Amino acid sequence: MRRTISGFSNPTVKYLRSLRDKKHRRREGKFLAEGLRLLTDARESGILPDMLVMAEGRDPHPLVDALEGAVIAAGGEVIETTPDILAKITGKDNPQAVAGVFGEFDTSLAALDRAAAPIWLVAQALRDPGNLGTMLRTGDAVGAGGLILIDDCADPFSVEAVRASMGAIFTQRVAQASWQEFLPWLRGGPGQLVAASLRDAQPYRGAPYAAPCFILVGNESRGLPEEYEMACDLRVTMPMRGRADSLNAAVAGAVLAYQVVDSLEHAGTGF
CATH class of the missing domain: 3.30.1330.30 (Ribosomal protein L30/S12)
Structure with a gap:
């Protein structure tokens, strides 16, 4: 009509x-x-x-x-x-x-097929719709299965987030859950949870990544709660060579995602 x-x-x-x-x-x-x-x-x-x-x-x-x-x-x-x-x-x-x-799409964890991709992005309490859209674009670029939003995140269907995704909202699966829902779901099947951290972390280059790899980034200002970091299978650190003590959350996720992709590709895993 x-x-x-x-x-x-x-x-x-x-x-x-x-x-x-x-x-x-x-x-x-x-x-x-x-x-x-x-x-x-x-x-x-x-x-x-x-x-x-x-x-x-x-x-x-x-x-x-x-x-x-x-x-x-x-x-x-x-x-x-x-x-x-x-x-x-x-x-x-x-x-x-x-x-x-x-x-709107089905955003339940049950709708995800973790075997559909070797890498997934996970964001906890991400508040900026621009960062959310950027993470969707990163996921599309690296061939991720999608973006899982943990706890109180910006709305992925807001005009601002959709605009910032540059179309990736239609190519990436999006799920929304609490941490209490996400962790049992993750542990119910294969999946390595990885976060950038300073707690008992190893250099992000050369770390033993495994597919399917779930890359976890935290809130823009507070980062990840300690409890969430300690639940990760692998914690990695990225060198900061200037005066800044951290990267933008979405940027950190992108840097780590490309490193994971490179590692899995060279290991012949998932690609």
């Missing part, structure tokens, strides 16, 4: 704007994503929006045509509106030409 919306007070506009709020996203089970590249990544991953919103007067593009055709063929809804209304929906002064409404 296709229709045009021209008024700011339209109920659909209010509904779309409400998806910028976590409470409404959870109630509806939907989230908002914007940008042709991001929506094209979703389509190429086999995921289509339930509703596609497009700005009037946009430049013609074959990828927009392909996206529109796929949504209509799947029984979705296509809406055309003004750039001003689209800006109101997305919260950006200069919105991209398209946005989409997607159903």
